Amino acid sequence: MRQIVLDTETTGLNARSGDRIIEIGCVELVNRRLTGRNLHFYINPERDSEEGALAVHGLTTEFLSDKPKFAEISSELLDYLTGAEIIIHNAPFDIGFLDAEFERLGLPRFEKHVSGVLDTLVQAKSMYPGKRNSLDALCDRYGISNSHRVLHGALLDAELLAEVYLAMTRGQNSLTIDLEVEASTTSSDAGLGSVALADIVVLAAQPDEIDAHEKLMDGLDKEVKGSSIWRQVAAQIAN
Template identity: 60%
Template sequence: MSRLIVLDTETTGLSAVDGDRIVELGCVELVNRKLTGNNLHLYFNPERDSHEEALRVHGLTTEFLRDKPKFAEKAQDILAYLQDAELIIHNAPFDVGFLNKEFDRLGLKPLKSYVSAVTDTLAMAKELFPGKRNSLDALCDRLEVDNSGRTLHGALLDAELLADVYINMTRGQDALLIMEDEAPSASQVNTELGSQQRVDLSRIALQVLRANEQELASHEAVLAELDKSSDGKTIWRTAEQAAA
C-alpha cells in the first residue's frame, strides 16, 4: 500500500529560527493515489502575534487562535498520523523547517525520522516547467485545477489543491501503475492471440493525411515555445545539431 500525505502549514512569519510559529496544519491522505477522506486539520495558538504580511496571507488573527491548542498538545497525534508516510509538500524546506523547530522545542527527533520520504513539488515543477512560474496558483492554472475558492491561503485547502496538482504532474506514473496492475501475463496474451481469428491486412492501403500549411506553422510555433523554455536543449534540436 502506497500512503501519501499532502501537507501544508500556515505560520506567523517566515523564520522559524527567529521564533515564528505554526498556526495551521492541513494534511490530505492519498492511498494508492486516491483520496481517502482521512485528513488532518488543526489550528494552533502560537503564543505570539502574526507578522502583518503573514496575516494578510492567511487571515488567522491572534483573537481567533487564542483558544486553540498549543502545538505541544497535538504533537504526538500529528506524528502518529504522519508515521511512515511519504510527504508531498510544495517548497518542502519551509514547512519541514518549521515542523522540525516545533519538534525540537519538545525534545523530539526531526520530521524525517518519522516518515518514509519527503517530496518537494516545487522542485518537481521546476524540472517539468523550466523558466515558468511554479507557485501553487500558477500550477493550478497550468494544470487546470480549480482554485477559484482560494481567496486567502488556508493549510487544508492548499493541501487539497496540491494533491490535485501532484496527481496531474505525475499522471505518467499513474498510467504505469494501471498498466502494471492490469497487464495480462504472457501466457494469457498467447492464449488470447491463439483464440482470435487472423485478419490479412496486406491488401489494405492506409490513407496518409498530410499537415497543411496552417497546421505546420502551428506545430513550429509550439516547438519554438518549447525551445525557449528549455534554452534550446530539446531532443529534436540536439539531434539536428548532431546530424549537421
C-alpha cells in the same frame, strides 16, 4: 502506497527567529486515490503573527487564542504522518518550521518519522524551467479551480496541491496488463514450450474519465498556446 500532502501556515517567515506554526492541513492519498481521511489543526502559537503573514492567512491572535498548542496536537499529528511519504510545495519552509516545533518538544527531526519527502516545487521547476511554479500557477496550468482561494489556508492548499500532484504525475501511472501464460512441453518439442496468452480485455473509458482527459488536454493546449502534440497525433489518427 500511502502519501500525505501537507501544508502549514505560520506567524512569519523565519522559524529560527521564533515564528511558529498556526495551522496544519494534511490530505491522505492511498495508491494515488484521495481517501477523505484528512487531518487539520488550528494552533495557538503563543505569539502574534507578523503583519505580512496576517495579510496572507487572516488568522488573528484572537481567533487562535483558544486553540491547542503544538505540544497538545503533536502525538496525533505524528501518529497520522509516521511511515508515509510526505508531499509538500517548497518543502524546506514547512519542514524547517516542523523541525523547530519538534526540537522544542525534544523529538527527532521531522524526516526521521516519515518514509520520505517529495517537493512538488522542485519537481515543477524541473518540468517547467523558467516558468512560474507557485501553487496558483500550477492550478492554472492544470485547469484546477482555485477561485475559492481568497486567503491561504493549510487544508485548502493541501487539497489543491493533492490535485496538482496527481495531475503532474498522471503519466507515471503503470499501464500494465496481467497476462495468463501457459507453457506446455511435449516430447516431440524436445523440451521447447508453447505459450498461450489470454485475451486482452479492453475497457472503454467512462464519461468522467473522458472529461478529465479533455480537461488535461485543454491545459496542455493552453500551456503551449496552441495544439499540443497529443492533440495533433489524435487528429492524424482520426483522419
